[in-house]
Amino acid sequence: MCLAIPAKVLSIDGKVAICQLGGVKVKANLSFVEGVDIGCWVLVHAGVAIAHLTEEEARETFEMLDEVFGKEK
Amino acid sequence: MSGDKDIITLADGGGGIKTMSLLKELLLPSVGSIDDSMEDGAFLKDIRLVFTTDSFTVSPIFFPGGDIGRLSVFGTVNDLAVMGASPDYLSVSFIIEEGFKKRELEMIARSIGRASEEAGIKVVCGDTKVVPRGAVDGIYINTSGVGRLVSNEPLIAERAMKGDEIVVSGDIGRHEAVVLIARGDFGLESELESDLAPIYNGIKALLDSDVGLVFARDLTRGGLAMALFELALKSKTRVIVDEKLIPINISVVGLCEILGLEPTFFACEGTFISVVRDGNTAVKILKDAGFSEASLIGFLEEGESIKDIERVVLKTKIGSHRLLPLPTGELTPRIC
């Protein structure tokens, strides 16, 4: 169960962020990551953010995002 | 191993392999002389009608893109359509839990009315039962439909053969993804809407052309994977599809990544596959008929003497080949 996904932080309420991956919103507890703001990307496993990553790194991890971002430019 | 054998489990109703077994091993033999081809509908040869029935237990009853009423109409309309029949007449039966809100029942009934108009089908008979609180959850609906066969022969998988091409009418998995999210169990949200829609106009357009339509199947429980497997099994072929060509919405991909699920198993309620001789023209026809994401995804190969579980092969995006798995028992209940 190593399943973890990169997701973009949309809003933060205390220790809990609402994040989004490809249009699906998911809650993530931020207790284990520092300096996370709206717009940051985090790696979420079982409802908990375990790492911080840049948008560029998220795109590499999740190939589908490449085409989405391409369209947004 | 365990006492699994004496009770029905949710997996038995999933629409995958276990459901097929339940039908083949218990229901069909017990009921007796029924056509056991297990098509979406029964073709009544002597009167050239197709007859089909379906029950709807979807939870939640209102979801983005539709509700149980709309679903109960289109579900049956689509079962008629994929056999090659026009949506002529519909029966609607309600089983309602004591305490159910009248306002919601009215919304559902109006939705049935609207959907019937959109699909061009007439509701001609029905039934209503109310049961004590707890005997059902909210409301269950059964619809049965009857329609004249418009194609020369019923569209069945046995007619498909090597060299035929497979076209999918749109992006896969939206209905089940939406219901899973709407159910609220996972605390997820999205803007996705179900693909719930009537498909008869698409089928009719293909029938009216000379693309050589021989089989169509809507991708309900068990999704694309189950539909392709049944196609391959009944036509005794090997199905080869290209992962890069299967249209899928990014939110469905996102959901599957998050929950570790397989999008090809996800039920659709307005998306179908068709098996034709000329896939490229079929795609154009479907796009003209409003199916904007229609795509030619694969073809049939010889498969007389291969193992059943090796019948459906996927060409991955990295160019390798692997089997497309069959949905077994892990499917979610009350999707449709």
Place this chain on the structure above:
Amino acid sequence: MIVKHNNKYLSDILANLKRFSGLKVNIMEVCGTHTMAISRYGIRSILPGGVRLISGPGCPVCVTEPGVISLAVQFAKDSITVATFGDMMRVPSSKGSLQEARARGADIRVVYSPLDVIDILTASPDIELCFFAVGFETTAPAVALLLEKVIEVDLKNFSMLTSLRTIPPAMEEIAKDGSAKVNGFIAPGHVSVVIGSKPYMKIAKDYGIPSVISGFSANDIIKSIDMLLDMIKNGQRGVRIQYSSVVDEDGNKRALNVIDKYFTPSDISWRGLGNIKGSGLRMRPEYSKYDAIIKYGIEIESEGEPDNCLCGDVISGKVVPTDCALFGTLCSPEKPVGPCMVSSEGTCSAYYKYGDGSIDIEVRE
């Protein structure tokens, strides 16, 4: 938005792999999610012929002793609400599976996150709940957070049946045992986010088996294999990080601290590998009132394996699923005999669903 596939770099990486054509090596991917990804992408079929991929014990459901699973089922039958990850539902045990118990009326809740348990207890304060905590270091921090919240509000109707394990001791056990003849490890990606790359150094130095910590996309895994083959070919006894966007040497200190706060290493038995010292995570004694085993005063009974089931050997990399006589005959996803066929990350399940990499198709374009 409809996804469009775009794989510019892959053909280069695949072409580069050909420089390892002469090598005859065994690479073990440890993590179950890697096993699944390798099967889904059909990676086995595009590697140079001498490179053999074998699967390791990184499937937490697969390595949980059957006696613990029976205990969970027994709790459910005894009217305790059992919260579990979805993956555990269909694993067979001597008392049946959790799914079967649910079909017979037991209150079993599938959760996606351990933190969902708090929502369940808030919504139903009158139930007695036991959380079946199964996982590795990736999941342990989330479980610790749950424990922290439970302690904060001093919940009386909560307990935990713990089956938490750590990966490096298991990898070392496989290296020490040697019968799987592993030449290199594809180390777990997300476990490493938490523990960093340092824990794999000892295995590289002491046993000469290098590791590459890999991401999960097809690109990531193939690049990692390339890096690993390079290290094996050059005799490099080290650890490299391919998944550098989220993995570094030290790991996630906060997560490691919270694991340490609530858990302590223990000796635990791994299905197929036996007892491995210090490879488990047990709740510290000061929290033992939440330990289901202590709360309910029961013992885990040791159960034998089902007849002819080779899950243990599959998990330890000694055989591949197709070597098992039950594979595809008496054992399949619809009627699994052992956990490797049931778990969504089980090796046998991956082989059964996606094939063993030997599909040979002459396909017209």
